[in-house]
Amino acid sequence: MSHKKNYFLCFLHFSTKTILLSFCIYLLIVLIGGYFWTINPTELNSNQAENQTEIEIYITSNGFHSDVVIPIQTETNFFKILNQDSFINSYLGNTNSYKWLSIGWGDKGFYKESYNGNFPSVSSCLNAALVPSETLMHLDFYRNNLKESKNCKKIKLKKGEYQSLLQHIVESFRTVKKDSKNKITKFIRLPQKGYSNSDYFFEAKGSYHLFYTCNSWTNEGLQKANQKTALFAPLAQTILYHLK
Template sequence: MDIGWAKRRIQGLMQAVVALLVLLLTGSIVPVNRGFRQTPGGIPVYVVSNGLHTDLVVPLRESRTHTDWLAHVADSAIKQQFASYQYVAFGWGNEGFYLDSYGGHFPRVGTALRALLPSATLMHVDFYRTPPRTGERAVALHVSPAQYQQLVHIIEHSFQPDSAGRFVLRNGAGYTSEDFFFRARGRYHALRTCNDWTNSALRRAGIRAALKAPFAPTVMYQVRQIQQDTVDR
């Protein structure tokens, strides 16, 4: 065995790991769309977090953009149950991690490790009777109709629909009676996490976000800066 070759391979691997860590750390603090400002009287969008995971919460129906999220759901029982609700939350994530969390359990070590590699995903959909209460774990933004339509497009495209374009249920129930899991597009891995999905959706819609945000605190930091910019104006 060529010891020099093996040594070069190890050094190359270490350099790649260091470069990845630098990307994650610096990307987390570098803002994109720094000039974004909230739209007075705009459409309310909430970014919520449980400390580990982030969701986007949007109006269940929005008249200016003619958006009705229940129209995408084939299940008539769901449509009837949530017809009077006001908001809906969307989160994208690892299928195994989500399903292993039933009953309030933290996923097993093996499930967490497998999530580091490309794996199947789900969309978590949670219905809200009223807007989220803003505070430590929820930030409210007001965006323009054009920005909101971009968010709608990104969220819609994250689902894996049936032949009729409707969202496909993965399970008959989620963690509570008000949330569900649907089939999703894309593969989850260490560089494409649930929080990176939220961050990417904000960034692609022209809303301030991080260059890279694998963790929830980074997502929340950037959206809080939007609020601070509003106060400072």
């Protein structure tokens, strides 16, 4: 019996050391890849810079999760696909009332447990971090203009940079063929409402895990939009740090 107890204690001690070591290594990766190892934007030549209009967007955060906020008035292929949904069309068509669209990518279970302002359970958080899981796109419509703060940063993108960001967003949606003959696709909206009367969930591509989080998705979009980003950004504050 004592031998079994000793084996168990040794295993527990080894497991604890392994977990602590893994956690320390992960923090080191976050520190180096998030704050010291950055990806700087490519400088546009004078002709490119002069011929492209600037479009304002926002990056917002609640401290844990980050979203990309884009102007609804912008005419793009993304809005044309989104406009196919009858529920969403009422927001996109009413540009006098709704001005901004907030878009986020994240863990499906985490999103669903966040209803009514609830914070997901510890088991859901661990599952989202440690086990690759299904994802959703979260869309929220805003009536009012946003105010800059430590958790809300405004960015001005050239038209080409903005198009690259939207391409990243479009490619994150799971799609189905609406018309096989004309190869028209549509996004897959979940039937239930979001957290309020002005937000919705859509099926998304990709898996959520410790090394690719909702903030990694935002960071990747900014990188494709030729903005200064971190090499590794699983935390919202890492993204905002580079937008100062």
